[in-house]
Amino acid sequence: xxxxxxxxxxxxxxxxxEGTRIKRVGPRLAPxxxxxxxxxxxxxxxPGFVQAHVHxxxxxxxxxxxxxxxxxxxxxxxxxxxxxxxxxxxxxSADLGLYEMTCAGTTTILDMGTVNHHDAVMESxxxxxxxAVSGKAMMDAGEGVxxxxxxxxxxxxxxxxxxxxxxxxxxxxxxxxxxxxxxxxSCTEALxxxxxxxxxxxxxxMHSHAAEHPGERAAVRERLGAEDVAILxxxxxxxxxxxxxxxxxxxxxxxxxxxxxxxxxxHCPSANLKLGSGIARVHELLARGVxxxxxxxxxxxxxxxDPWVELRHAALLAKTRSGTEALPARRALRLATIEGxxxxxxxxxxxxxxxxxxxxxxxxxxxxxxxxPGGDVFSRLVYACQARDVEHVxxxxxxxxxxxxxxxxxxxxxxxxxxxxxxxxARRAKL
Numbered sequence: 336x337x338x339x340x341x342x343x344x345x346x347x348x349x350x351x352x353e354g355t356r357i358k359r360v361g362p363r364l365a366p367x368x369x370x371x372x373x374x375x376x377x378x379x380x381x382p383g384f385v386q387a388h389v390h391x392x393x394x395x396x397x398x399x400x401x402x403x404x405x406x407x408x409x410x411x412x413x414x415x416x417x418x419x420x421x422x423x424x425x426x427x428s429a430d431l432g433l434y435e436m437t438c439a440g441t442t443t444i445l446d447m448g449t450v451n452h453h454d455a456v457m458e459s460x461x462x463x464x465x466x467a468v469s470g471k472a473m474m475d476a477g478e479g480v481x482x483x484x485x486x487x488x489x490x491x492x493x494x495x496x497x498x499x500x501x502x503x504x505x506x507x508x509x510x511x512x513x514x515x516x517x518x519x520x521s522c523t524e525a526l527x528x529x530x531x532x533x534x535x536x537x538x539x540x541m542h543s544h545a546a547e548h549p550g551e552r553a554a555v556r557e558r559l560g561a562e563d564v565a566i567l568x569x570x571x572x573x574x575x576x577x578x579x580x581x582x583x584x585x586x587x588x589x590x591x592x593x594x595x596x597x598x599x600x601x602h603c604p605s606a607n608l609k610l611g612s613g614i615a616r617v618h619e620l621l622a623r624g625v626x627x628x629x630x631x632x633x634x635x636x637x638x639x640x641d642p643w644v645e646l647r648h649a650a651l652l653a654k655t656r657s658g659t660e661a662l663p664a665r666r667a668l669r670l671a672t673i674e675g676x677x678x679x680x681x682x683x684x685x686x687x688x689x690x691x692x693x694x695x696x697x698x699x700x701x702x703x704x705x706x707x708p709g710g711d712v713f714s715r716l717v718y719a720c721q722a723r724d725v726e727h728v729x730x731x732x733x734x735x736x737x738x739x740x741x742x743x744x745x746x747x748x749x750x751x752x753x754x755x756x757x758x759x760x761a762r763r764a765k766l
Contacts, residue, residue, distance in 0.1 A: 577596075
């Protein structure tokens with residue numbers, strides 16, 4: 336058992352779950368009347384992965400937006416496709432993404448939706464059993480934004496407020512809401528200031544993209560005369576409830592300011608590679624005390640939502656940027672688990688195997704030909720294990736994935752619906 340607790344204890348033993356929580360952890364624990372025993376021989380039991388930046392609304396867009404830089408990618412493909420979503424296609428997209436992620440060991444996500452029909456995404460999260468923080472994308476400005484995605488400031492705030500009231504704390508606290516202004520080029524000052532105020536007033540996260548791509552940074556400077564991180568800070572988008580995805584292009588000064596503010600950062604290594612954004616300075620951010628998590632981002636810029644790929648890429652790319660001793664396997668695994676939970680403000684709830692925490696667990700085979708004959712368990716998990724090695728997944732103590740099969744979502748039904756709705760979506764988008 337790899338606990339990811341403060342001492343990174345590795346325990347040869349058992350974890351006992353009662354209801355939604357971890358009751359005991361230790362060697363050779365007697366069942367004490369527990370009704371079910373899961374044989375994890377040949378496996379490592381780890382905390383479920385936390386993916387701190389994903390786009391469930393984009394799972395249907397896989398393979399539809401390749402080989403373009405960020406702003407062109409958004410304007411030519413992603414925004415037109417998102418604008419063509421209806422509730423049915425959104426639900427199909429969310430189910431597909433959730434099936435992929437949970438079967439790979441993901442138990443908690445921070446999701447940014449599209450502008451419209453976000454109830455469909457929240458319903459899918461509730462139905463799937465995942466622990467989710469999610470919010471509709473907010474867009475009241477921007478060049479090249481389709482009419483269907485362009486909101487007034489009032490409508491964007493009103494709809495976000497409605498969704499927060501309807502969903503925050505639902506499903507026994509498993510579903511939470513976050514205000515999600517897309518990025519600074521698609522949001523007005525008024526919107527961002529109001530989001531910062533609401534985040535404080537209602538004690539919820541605010542989540543956006545920042546410092547992602549050189550072309551984006553240049554466009555921000557041309558339009559607003561300053562860097563996006565500086566402008567976000569000026570508008571109040573900072574601090575422990577602010578989660579910024581990517582931050583690839585941070586300057587030294589911005590890294591110092593983010594650390595001083597306590598702003599959280601999410602590293603999305605595969606997406607940053609595919610869009611040509613660069614390699615985030617993860618090692619330096621961690622050295623400054625910044626809380627950093629990992630995320631797959633969206634299917635059209637990755638093109639999968641596999642936490643194991645992000646985990647391996649994060650560890651390897653840190654060495655390319657900062658030296659071979661940067662982000663060793665033990666530390667990388669923490670980014671995917673307890674540190675990701677802390678990014679989401681859920682470090683007391685999930686992310687490690689400790690008594691009293693929610694039973695969000697993954698059972699992973701480490702006895703395959705690609706992981707044997709042994710060696711350091713952290714090394715095996717980070718550098719060798721794959722999504723196919725996940726046997727069981729539990730969220731809130733519920734057995735969500737059993738022997739690789741999702742217990743709430745039917746694989747064939749999810750795939751058939753996704754294929755059908757993806758074709759309809761592309762037709763509506765005229766792509």
